[in-house]
Amino acid sequence: MSSRIAAKVQEAAGPLDRQDKVRRRSIFSAFIRDPKALTGLIIFSVFVLVGIFAPLIAPYDPHASTFMPSQPPSWQHLFGTTNTGQDIFSQFVWGTRTSLSVGVGAAVVSTLIAFLIGVYAGLKGGWVDAVLNALCNIFLVLPGLALLILIESYLKNTTPVLNGLIIALTGWAWGARVFRSVTLSLANRDFVLAAKLSGAGSLRIMFAEILPNMVSIIAGNLIYSCLGAILAESGLAYLGFEDVASDSWGTILMWAQNGAALMIGAWWWFVPPGLAIALVCTSLTLMNFAVDQIANPRLRVKRRARKTHVLEGGLQHAAQS
Amino acid sequence: MRYVLNRLLFLVVSIWAAITLNFILPRLMPGNPAAIMMAKFQGRMPPQALHALEIEMGMASDKPMIVQYFDYLRSMVTGHLGLSYTFYPTPVSAIIRQSLPWTIGLLGVAWLVAVVLGTLAGIWIAWRRGSKADAILPIGTMFFQSIPGFWLGLILLYFAGFLHNWFPTAHAYGDDVTPGFNGRFILSVLYHGFLPFLVVFLGSVSGWIVGMRNNMIMTLGEDYVVFAEAKGIPTRRLIFAYAARNALLPQVTSIAIALSTIIGGQILIEQVFSYPGIGYQLTNAVTSEDYPLIQGMFLIIAVATLVINFIVDMIYGRLDPRARRRGATS
Amino acid sequence: MPHNHNALRRPVLEIEDLSVGYETPNSLVHAVSDVNLTVHEQEILGLVGESGSGKSTLAFAVMRLLKGDAVVTKGRVRVAGQDVYALTPAELRSFRWKKMSMVFQSAMNALNPVMTVETQIVDTLLAHQPDWSRERALARARELLELVRIDAKHLKSYPHELSGGMRQRVVIAIAIALQPDLVIMDEPTTALDVVVQRSILDEIREIQQREKFAILFISHDFSLVAELASRVAIMYAGRIVEVTDSETLADGYRHHPYTEGLIRAIPHLTAEQVVIEGIPGNPPNLMELPSGCAFHPRCPYATEECRQARPPQYPSEHGLIECHLFKPQREAQHV
Numbered sequence A: 001m002s003s004r005i006a007a008k009v010q011e012a013a014g015p016l017d018r019q020d021k022v023r024r025r026s027i028f029s030a031f032i033r034d035p036k037a038l039t040g041l042i043i044f045s046v047f048v049l050v051g052i053f054a055p056l057i058a059p060y061d062p063h064a065s066t067f068m069p070s071q072p073p074s075w076q077h078l079f080g081t082t083n084t085g086q087d088i089f090s091q092f093v094w095g096t097r098t099s100l101s102v103g104v105g106a107a108v109v110s111t112l113i114a115f116l117i118g119v120y121a122g123l124k125g126g127w128v129d130a131v132l133n134a135l136c137n138i139f140l141v142l143p144g145l146a147l148l149i150l151i152e153s154y155l156k157n158t159t160p161v162l163n164g165l166i167i168a169l170t171g172w173a174w175g176a177r178v179f180r181s182v183t184l185s186l187a188n189r190d191f192v193l194a195a196k197l198s199g200a201g202s203l204r205i206m207f208a209e210i211l212p213n214m215v216s217i218i219a220g221n222l223i224y225s226c227l228g229a230i231l232a233e234s235g236l237a238y239l240g241f242e243d244v245a246s247d248s249w250g251t252i253l254m255w256a257q258n259g260a261a262l263m264i265g266a267w268w269w270f271v272p273p274g275l276a277i278a279l280v281c282t283s284l285t286l287m288n289f290a291v292d293q294i295a296n297p298r299l300r301v302k303r304r305a306r307k308t309h310v311l312e313g314g315l316q317h318a319a320q321s
Numbered sequence B: 001m002r003y004v005l006n007r008l009l010f011l012v013v014s015i016w017a018a019i020t021l022n023f024i025l026p027r028l029m030p031g032n033p034a035a036i037m038m039a040k041f042q043g044r045m046p047p048q049a050l051h052a053l054e055i056e057m058g059m060a061s062d063k064p065m066i067v068q069y070f071d072y073l074r075s076m077v078t079g080h081l082g083l084s085y086t087f088y089p090t091p092v093s094a095i096i097r098q099s100l101p102w103t104i105g106l107l108g109v110a111w112l113v114a115v116v117l118g119t120l121a122g123i124w125i126a127w128r129r130g131s132k133a134d135a136i137l138p139i140g141t142m143f144f145q146s147i148p149g150f151w152l153g154l155i156l157l158y159f160a161g162f163l164h165n166w167f168p169t170a171h172a173y174g175d176d177v178t179p180g181f182n183g184r185f186i187l188s189v190l191y192h193g194f195l196p197f198l199v200v201f202l203g204s205v206s207g208w209i210v211g212m213r214n215n216m217i218m219t220l221g222e223d224y225v226v227f228a229e230a231k232g233i234p235t236r237r238l239i240f241a242y243a244a245r246n247a248l249l250p251q252v253t254s255i256a257i258a259l260s261t262i263i264g265g266q267i268l269i270e271q272v273f274s275y276p277g278i279g280y281q282l283t284n285a286v287t288s289e290d291y292p293l294i295q296g297m298f299l300i301i302a303v304a305t306l307v308i309n310f311i312v313d314m315i316y317g318r319l320d321p322r323a324r325r326r327g328a329t330s
Numbered sequence C: 001m002p003h004n005h006n007a008l009r010r011p012v013l014e015i016e017d018l019s020v021g022y023e024t025p026n027s028l029v030h031a032v033s034d035v036n037l038t039v040h041e042q043e044i045l046g047l048v049g050e051s052g053s054g055k056s057t058l059a060f061a062v063m064r065l066l067k068g069d070a071v072v073t074k075g076r077v078r079v080a081g082q083d084v085y086a087l088t089p090a091e092l093r094s095f096r097w098k099k100m101s102m103v104f105q106s107a108m109n110a111l112n113p114v115m116t117v118e119t120q121i122v123d124t125l126l127a128h129q130p131d132w133s134r135e136r137a138l139a140r141a142r143e144l145l146e147l148v149r150i151d152a153k154h155l156k157s158y159p160h161e162l163s164g165g166m167r168q169r170v171v172i173a174i175a176i177a178l179q180p181d182l183v184i185m186d187e188p189t190t191a192l193d194v195v196v197q198r199s200i201l202d203e204i205r206e207i208q209q210r211e212k213f214a215i216l217f218i219s220h221d222f223s224l225v226a227e228l229a230s231r232v233a234i235m236y237a238g239r240i241v242e243v244t245d246s247e248t249l250a251d252g253y254r255h256h257p258y259t260e261g262l263i264r265a266i267p268h269l270t271a272e273q274v275v276i277e278g279i280p281g282n283p284p285n286l287m288e289l290p291s292g293c294a295f296h297p298r299c300p301y302a303t304e305e306c307r308q309a310r311p312p313q314y315p316s317e318h319g320l321i322e323c324h325l326f327k328p329q330r331e332a333q334h335v
């Protein structure tokens, strides 16, 4: 754990506030230049578009059981039909909207919580930090999905939105921990000290001074939280702990299993949603490459140096300056 | 020693947190799920059991909350997890005893195999840098790790189970064998366990290979490895004792992070294969609103996670002399 | 005078015409160019140059430890008469450390963090003397530690339990474990504070006199090298621009303009980053070296010739100089 955080800290220690403007401009170009990130961005955008225009794209009402049951894919039904005669493609398209909005929403909320807790702990230090850090460590090691299931057991048939919220509320710990250690490394920088001396409030310092210096780390956290939330939500829905009438990829999988899709060989029912989850998660991972590049432009140089063993002088030099 | 105490304290505190969550959650939830459930069980259970349930769910309003809390803590710590309703009057602890071995067996074996093979493969790929495996690996892993484990399970189950009948599609052993230490039973267990094993294994192994490879490449470039090479350390010892041992450190710490995900994946995979482990029991308990069982299952999963975490910390302390000093990895 | 003695001593390190480049996506960048250098038995030769001038690359080339995209493009390295690049990998493994060893730039990183000092020393001994018993190796390890003035109880210590100075001493102990003829020390004291630095230098001198090995002492700290070494080689942008006896570094002798700048800067030159007083400008980018003499943009005496042609090596009173100013017939005009 510590080593990963150390790497993050290094990333953050690099940028000085002056350089930050240049860097933010380069986020976009880094995406365009890195073919991996660009691929990720394109895949993700396609899904986002499908989600946004779901009402236009979905040919039928996803809940209408008005078709021939258990039909394999055809031009009428691109992904075939369920055993009750629903159009799977329409369910899939609406599911895209649900799954993505849960993922993105949960990512935003959990990153916000993580940011508030982590940065506040890092800035305050002392017992506030000790308590928050302990809380964070506990949440980090508690088994996430089991905790979600426990909560679900008291809230019957939750909506996807509520699920997203619960996922966010239980999934902030890792981010908080990263933000905290980055904050610790920033807390003694001139600009933070100056802000403190001039009497700026904690919130002001957090958002005006600290936040601009960890843009790429926040972006990385958003990406990973989104990935985690999409996986968690689909898992919950698959287990049947989401409103069974909801449209989400996990719910489709749940109905597929309950509708004996495996037994009757209706592969078109359970292949698309899983593939979509895998694709979206891959695209998020790909996009994270670009974020990493921005977070640490030295990454590439460093690898090279490690390979040749001979750069120490130059690198130490760079690290000190 | 300070390190061990520190980790031990963290273990105790986090188990306490898990128990407390179990206590608080039903009391926090809107719509009073406990009351609804009580109504459901009214008349189906002896008054005694109902009363115990009242305490568990926080319905016994005659006692102040704090007293209820300490009662609850005491019963949990002494292993009184209550009785299951669906399997009344089987104690929750008995169900745990039944299902835990399946989970530990499946998860433990698959995961250990993944760790050992993944570590060796990672070392090998790092050493023969630039080979084909090196080129395919990152992309392949990325996709593999993005596939939800339970969906991979569904696909395998469909393909190797339903479509081709190569493997059984549910349960941990056949109806035709008697559980015990006999060849037929063991064979049946291996046969039934293969597909879930494969899913858990595939879910962990590629990430482990890539992580090990990356750390190993980093480590091979460290001064101390180059220095050791210069001073004439034989290749084998150089790779394993000087480089791999250091490369393993971040891997071990990453277990702590991965653990929660792995266990979550396990719950889903057990559901896919109807594998009678803890996760399967938990899911079924939720479906049948068997609250003592839910709480017990959550607790045992949490405790298992925390204990594994503790063991990992101890192993880390063995591997890295600096950790013993620092007091904690986290 | 030392250079007179050298005439009698055998050379332990002979570098002939050595060039080393790094392959970059666009081109081959030379970090070491046409280097000729000889270190004699029991001699301390100092190699000075600014950070990035190619000192470490040269050291790694001598040790045949270059990896990845570093390539030796020409030249020869002989240690104790043996061409280092003619050895098979197996021969190289035993040749290194028995004949030549190296103290790395950062001792903090040269020791394996998860192994005790004992293991790291004993491993070295057993790797080269497989027939030794553990006890014998252990006894020798103890002896080595005492040689660098560390209590033998620290055999059981891990690197993180030692101070920076102690770690550097352990690395030195490992470097001299097999009594090599040549020890390359790449900035052995750079990471240490001044007091520790001083005591380690004293020890290096003392051990060197006792064990009688030769040292190629690399540093960016001119004053330190001038004090320790009997001869000094000055490196600039991958080239050795001057080799001279260290006595001549006091006033009254003529030097390469770059060396002159270094001498003027002595009191101020403490950290790698300090801009050298008397030498305006920055060290050149190896990717786009200036034409002619690489130093000409910063040289107060630069002429058209310096911009056009790279100077050959001229003999000076006390060594060699790569500078047009020292062309024998023009000597008088420029002093």
Ligand SMILES: Nc1ncnc2c1ncn2[C@@H]1O[C@H](COP(=O)(O)OP(=O)(O)O)[C@@H](O)[C@H]1O
Binding pocket: A304, A305, A308, A309, A310, A311, A312, A313, A314, C022, C023, C024, C029, C031, C049, C050, C051, C052, C053, C054, C055, C056, C057, C058, C069, C286
């Ligand atoms: N792996 C590498 N790839 C490309 N250039 C390198 C590499 N390692 C070192 N260099 C370059 O070679 C030059 C010499 O480096 P080095 O030998 O470390 O100098 P010194 O030890 O004198 O500080 C520097 O300009 C450095 O940038």
Ligand SMILES: [Mg+2]
Binding pocket: A312, A313, A314, C055, C056, C057, C105, C186, C187
């Ligand atoms: Mg160097």
